[in-house]
Amino acid sequence: MTTTEMTTSFASPGKTTARAYGAQAADAALAPLRIERRELGPKDVRIDIRFCGICHSDIHFTRGEWGQVPYPAIPGHEITGIVAAVGNQVTGFQPGDRVGVGCMVNSCRECENCRRGEEQYCLSGNTGTYGSTDRDGTITHGGYSDHIVVDEDFVLRVPDSLALDVAAPLLCAGITTYSPLRHWGAAPGRHVAVVGLGGLGHMAVKLARAMGAEVTILSQTLRKKDDGLRLGATSYHATSDDATFEQLAGSFDLIINTVSAPLEIGRFLGLLSTDGALVNVGAPPEPLPVPVFPLLLQRRAFAGSAIGGIRETQEMLDFCAERGIGADIELIPASGINEAWERVLRSDVRYRFVIDNSTL
Amino acid sequence: MTTTEMTTSFASPGKTTARAYGAQAADAALAPLRIERRELGPKDVRIDIRFCGICHSDIHFTRGEWGQVPYPAIPGHEITGIVAAVGNQVTGFQPGDRVGVGCMVNSCRECENCRRGEEQYCLSGNTGTYGSTDRDGTITHGGYSDHIVVDEDFVLRVPDSLALDVAAPLLCAGITTYSPLRHWGAAPGRHVAVVGLGGLGHMAVKLARAMGAEVTILSQTLRKKDDGLRLGATSYHATSDDATFEQLAGSFDLIINTVSAPLEIGRFLGLLSTDGALVNVGAPPEPLPVPVFPLLLQRRAFAGSAIGGIRETQEMLDFCAERGIGADIELIPASGINEAWERVLRSDVRYRFVIDNSTL
Numbered sequence: 001m002t003t004t005e006m007t008t009s010f011a012s013p014g015k016t017t018a019r020a021y022g023a024q025a026a027d028a029a030l031a032p033l034r035i036e037r038r039e040l041g042p043k044d045v046r047i048d049i050r051f052c053g054i055c056h057s058d059i060h061f062t063r064g065e066w067g068q069v070p071y072p073a074i075p076g077h078e079i080t081g082i083v084a085a086v087g088n089q090v091t092g093f094q095p096g097d098r099v100g101v102g103c104m105v106n107s108c109r110e111c112e113n114c115r116r117g118e119e120q121y122c123l124s125g126n127t128g129t130y131g132s133t134d135r136d137g138t139i140t141h142g143g144y145s146d147h148i149v150v151d152e153d154f155v156l157r158v159p160d161s162l163a164l165d166v167a168a169p170l171l172c173a174g175i176t177t178y179s180p181l182r183h184w185g186a187a188p189g190r191h192v193a194v195v196g197l198g199g200l201g202h203m204a205v206k207l208a209r210a211m212g213a214e215v216t217i218l219s220q221t222l223r224k225k226d227d228g229l230r231l232g233a234t235s236y237h238a239t240s241d242d243a244t245f246e247q248l249a250g251s252f253d254l255i256i257n258t259v260s261a262p263l264e265i266g267r268f269l270g271l272l273s274t275d276g277a278l279v280n281v282g283a284p285p286e287p288l289p290v291p292v293f294p295l296l297l298q299r300r301a302f303a304g305s306a307i308g309g310i311r312e313t314q315e316m317l318d319f320c321a322e323r324g325i326g327a328d329i330e331l332i333p334a335s336g337i338n339e340a341w342e343r344v345l346r347s348d349v350r351y352r353f354v355i356d357n358s359t360l
Numbered sequence: 361m362t363t364t365e366m367t368t369s370f371a372s373p374g375k376t377t378a379r380a381y382g383a384q385a386a387d388a389a390l391a392p393l394r395i396e397r398r399e400l401g402p403k404d405v406r407i408d409i410r411f412c413g414i415c416h417s418d419i420h421f422t423r424g425e426w427g428q429v430p431y432p433a434i435p436g437h438e439i440t441g442i443v444a445a446v447g448n449q450v451t452g453f454q455p456g457d458r459v460g461v462g463c464m465v466n467s468c469r470e471c472e473n474c475r476r477g478e479e480q481y482c483l484s485g486n487t488g489t490y491g492s493t494d495r496d497g498t499i500t501h502g503g504y505s506d507h508i509v510v511d512e513d514f515v516l517r518v519p520d521s522l523a524l525d526v527a528a529p530l531l532c533a534g535i536t537t538y539s540p541l542r543h544w545g546a547a548p549g550r551h552v553a554v555v556g557l558g559g560l561g562h563m564a565v566k567l568a569r570a571m572g573a574e575v576t577i578l579s580q581t582l583r584k585k586d587d588g589l590r591l592g593a594t595s596y597h598a599t600s601d602d603a604t605f606e607q608l609a610g611s612f613d614l615i616i617n618t619v620s621a622p623l624e625i626g627r628f629l630g631l632l633s634t635d636g637a638l639v640n641v642g643a644p645p646e647p648l649p650v651p652v653f654p655l656l657l658q659r660r661a662f663a664g665s666a667i668g669g670i671r672e673t674q675e676m677l678d679f680c681a682e683r684g685i686g687a688d689i690e691l692i693p694a695s696g697i698n699e700a701w702e703r704v705l706r707s708d709v710r711y712r713f714v715i716d717n718s719t720l
Contacts (some may be wrong), residue, residue: 113634121634121658123610183659250483266647274473274481277661280652287626287649295664296643298481299543302662304655 015039016046019360020145021334022074026064029338032360033072035141037149042089045152047099052143053078053169053327054353055199056260056282059341061131065285069131076143077103077129078171080164081357083155090152098164100156100317101148102171103307105129105140109153117311119154120179144337146360156314159321166326169199169352170317172307173327177204177256178316179308180279181211184254188212193248193255193271195239197224197231200258200281202328202351205231207316208256210323216252218244218268227350231328245270250298252276260284265302269294277301327352333359375399376406379720380505381694382434386424389698392720393432395501397509402449405512407459412503413438413529413687414713415559416620416642419701421491425645429491436503437463437489438531440524441717443515450512458524460516460677461508462531463667465489465500469513477671479514480539504697506720516674519681526686529559529712530677532667533687537564537616538676539668540639541571544614548572553608553615553631555599557584557591560618560641562688562711565591567676568616570683576612578604578628587710591688605630610658612636620644625662629654637661687712693719 016037023030040046058075060066079101083093093099106127107119114122127134130142141148158167177200186192192213194204201217208215209232217228217236225236237244248271255268260282268278269291277300290302308316320326328351332340340353376397383390400406418435420426439461443453453459466487467479474482487494490502501508518527537560546552552573554564561577568575569592577588577596585596597604608631615628620642628638629651637660650662668676680686688711692700700713 118634123634265650274478274483280656283652283656287651289647290625290650290662291647292640292643292664295662296640296666297664299665300663301637302650302655303660304652304657305659306656 016147018145018147020074020141021337021360022072022141022144023062024072026062026069030062030144030341032334035072035074035145037147038136038138040085040087040149041151042087043151043153044087044149045083045090045093045099045155046085046147046149047079047081047101047155048084048147049079049081049143049145049357051080051165051168052076052355052357053172054337054340054344054355055172056344057172058142059344070139073131074141074144075130076145076355077101078168078173079129079143079148080158080168080171084147086152092152093155098158098160100158100167100171101129101143101150101154102156102175102313103129105150105154106135118309120307120309144334144355146357154310156310156317158317161324162317162321162326165331165354166329167317167320168354169203169327169329170320171313173199173203173352174207174320175308175313175316176200176281176306177258178207178319179312180256180281180305181208181254182312183305184277184279186211186213186254190214190253191216191251191273193218193252194233195255195257195263195268196259197228197351198258198347199327199349199352202231204256204258205233206325209233210319210325216248254279256281258282262286262288265289266291266294269300269302272298272300274298275300277303280304329354331356335359376507378505378507380434380501381697381720382432382501382504383422384432386422386429390422390504390701392694395432395434395505397507398496398498400445400447400509402447403511403513404447404509405443405450405453405459405515406445406507406509407439407441407461407515408444408507409439409441409503409505409717411440411525411528412436412715412717413532413689414697414700414704414715415532416704417532418502419704430499433491434501434504435490436505436715437461438528438533439489439503439508440518440528440531444507446512452512453515458518458520460518460527460531461489461503461510461514462516462535462673463489465510465514466495478669480667480669504694504715506717514670516670516677518677521681521684522677522686525691525714526689527677527680528714529563529687529689530680531673533559533563533712534567534680535668535673535676536560536641536666537618538567538679539672540616540641540665541568541614542672543665544637544639546571546573546614550574550613551576551611551633553578553612554593555615555617555623555628556619557588557711558618558707559687559709559712562591564616564618565593566685569593570679570685576608614639616641618642622646622648625649626651626654629660629662632658632660634658635660637663640664689714691716695719
């Protein structure tokens with residue numbers, strides 16, 4: 001890291017102006033704009049953002065599909081970069097450090113979930129990286145920007161062996177699949193199925209395999225089969241084929257469902273073994289009809305999981321570094337964001353768009 | 361126990377004729393009839409049935425609501441009685457022993473679930489106490505009869521301190537609630553809610569309390585509140601009152617849902633704390649609409665559980681004997697079965713009808 005890489009265009013302390021890419025309304029295209037970042041507090045880290053992944057959530061949020069949006073909306077919660085400056089009480093980071101920021105930038109720190117390091121389930125609600133009201137009353141803005149100011153407790157360390165571009169999607173797609181795989185015990189001898197081979201799905205496959213589980217991909221068609229096997233799956237089945245559900249009945253200890261569109265839950269429950277769990281990491285807007293007999297007959301569960309805590313996110317980054325796991329990405333300039341979003345909506349990406357933030 | 365209590369009206373070995381109460385068709389009332397019991401095999405136990413509980417399942421089965429029925433239908437799977445005779449290879453029982461039979465009388469014995477003592481989840485399907493085809497090809501008939509022949513591996517020991525009448529409902533209502541309470545960890549410091557205060561619900565309350573958990577009852581109205589508190593609940597709330605769902609949001613580690621009618625699952629999921637589980641022990645015929653966000657946001661689960669294994673059923677009986685726990689029952693003669701069924705359908709029983717089989 002050279003010192004020029006750490007240069008920022010503003011004086012500290014004091015509020016700073018960031019170049020960003022965002023939307024002024026639900027139906028507006030994203031465009032360059034300027035936003036303000038807060039003054040560097042004693043516990044804050046200012047990060048020069050190098051890369052930011054594009055998550056489907058960015059689109060839902062910006063288009064107002066998940067509730068009212070405090071426009072302008074600047075999404076992005078798969079952030080990697082270099083520390084530019086630190087507050088005078090920061091102990092864990094210094095300028096030049098390689099770091100990341102994921103889906104949350106604060107939490108209450110006091111509830112039982114925060115105390116045990118599961119800030120994602122903060123009982124007061126964690127502070128999202130964008131579109132949330134932070135504890136100081138300001139609205140948070142995400143990683144489609146050139147820098148960000150974050151409390152050090154919500155900053156992750158990116159190990160040297162992980163390139164910052166392929167590491168960016170680990171901060172959401174990675175931890176969102178890592179956490180349920182760990183929680184429900186993906187390990188040698190365990191059979192894990194991953195439903196959907198998109199941004200989350202491709203990470204779930206890599207991570208479950210690295211944990212030693214036998215991995216099966218369940219996708220609508222066999223179109224991406226070669227990729228799936230290359231990523232680490234042992235087998236690949238089409239859910240459009242009824243035979244899949246007969247052949248694999250009772251097979252899996254754990255199914256990670258990365259598909260947010262409505263799924264025939266009953267059919268997938270039938271694929272679980274005794275005590276198996278079908279875990280949604282995406283949320284369809286409408287309730288899903290769940291037949292109860294398949295749950296009852298083999299003590300199965302239909303569950304959900306949201307990202308992971310800060311401690312677990314660091315563990316995931318370290319795990320990925322040790323195993324050489326990054327996301328499969330398509331690097332784009334900021335000017336390509338609108339087109340990338342259209343392609344995300346068509347599931348036309350293998351497997352994550354990452355913005356080169358130097359082009360902002 | 362006197363020897364006269366062990367007298368049976370037939371000679372052993374050889375098939376025997378049992379007095380029973382059953383239905384010849386889905387729309388027929390139950391009436392006295394005679395059925396045949398198989399010859400006592402080397403591993404079989406012949407039991408003089410003293411008491412048999414009435415379970416809602418008896419009605420679903422007999423009326424053909426759960427699939428085709430091999431009439432005549434003789435229901436009953438909450439059986440207690442006295443051993444009358446044993447086969448020449450039986451090692452665990454002898455005439456005069458106080459015993460029970462629950463919802464299953466056989467299983468494959470070879471699959472991984474049977475091998476670990478969870479015969480209720482036998483991968484070939486366990487053999488139900490009534491309406492099933494047993495491993496020898498005969499159709500099983502339940503406890504609305506004066507005697508039954510059962511493989512000793514599926515016979516339970518009723519400890520001396522448990523009266524046979526109040527012990528009968530433990531064989532289904534007891535184990536069906538005991539098993540999920542144990543599996544999901546009802547214990548001191550844990551908050552358990554029981555939805556519905558019927559046959560299963562009242563056992564769930566007694567058992568959860570005996571395990572040391574803090575118990576809340578969620579019932580449609582406050583009509584049975586006094587009973588609920590007497591049974592061991594700390595609090596009692598009406599689900600017809602919207603305030604219940606606000607006041608108790610995020611409160612429970614475990615909710616046991618004993619109601620088979622459709623429930624607004626999303627509202628009940630909101631009552632669970634982080635990592636909490638809503639466990640159905642009854643199965644509504646139609647799929648339930650389940651919103652995914654409440655699962656995702658606190659890693660909650662919607663699950664099911666079916667009775668328990670033989671080993672665990674014995675453990676439950678021993679636990680109940682130690683703590684002096686039996687069912688709250690209304691004892692009826694066989695001639696009262698049809699009326700009792702009507703009352704079960706109206707939820708008009710506190711809390712389990714038990715047939716005095718000496719009146720058959």
